[in-house]
Amino acid sequence: MIYDFDSLIDKLNYLEEETSPKWGKMNSFKMINHCNNFIEVSMGNQKISLWTRLFGRLFGKVFLKYLKSLDFDINRYPKNSKTLKEFKPFISQESFLNQKNRLTENLKIVKELKSHYTIHNIYGKIETRLFKKIVHFHTSYHFNQFGIL
Template sequence: MKTIFDRNTRGQLIDRIEQIDEYKKAEWGKMNVLQMLKHNTYWNGWILGKESHVYKQTFMGKIFGKLALKRMIRDEKPFDKNIPTSDQFKVKGQNGHLEPEKSKWISLIKEYENYHNPNFIHDFFGKMTEEQIGILVYKHTDHHLRQFGI
């Protein structure tokens, strides 16, 4: 199973991120390429504990989260297209520049080499093992790169 904690996997993802340019169009979903980059920099910062996030599982997550997580990371199958995202990760607006967002995302991907965020609680899946986090981060990153044909 691929995981963000594997050096070669991180390198492959970084190579794919470097292929992003302003001409990439989404094959599904509502985000443009800049919104996708911002979504991923915010999301990875959340996982890594980069800002003062409040980690709390939703009520629905407490009921269905563990089952959903198990289904999402049980095999190599990529995430389905158009899976819903929490409101906190929806990027609004078009402001920003592509290259700095790419650089920021790549920098965050590199930080998984020394991952340590014992306070992390996924808003839907709840408390996760490091192995689960590694698989989820890989699949989330792969999902958005495939969304833009990368």
């Protein structure tokens, strides 16, 4: 299956700094920062703690089975779910526009992955199509949270 990352990038253009979420505590800047962290941690571009890596390798496959049981349906995933500290938004001096541009570039990088397998920083070796599905699901979930999807 092909995941429409171009559509996500297009939807990102509708997000403004003042856009309010339908639920949750994050503002739009924090959400973009969180989505960037999610992709960058997943791809190994940001360091994670040994504890997170071990926890992910031990229990990550269970979480992936849970997502599969939901058919990766963003409407069935619970709102206000906890996240790993590595994915949490952090104080950044970057502008809102720079964060948006960074997310656009990160989504393009994921879209262009061609190898059969990807080394996920938390789950380990997974099929690239599953990695793309996870990123698409996660980003779609938060775009829905902010009413742009």
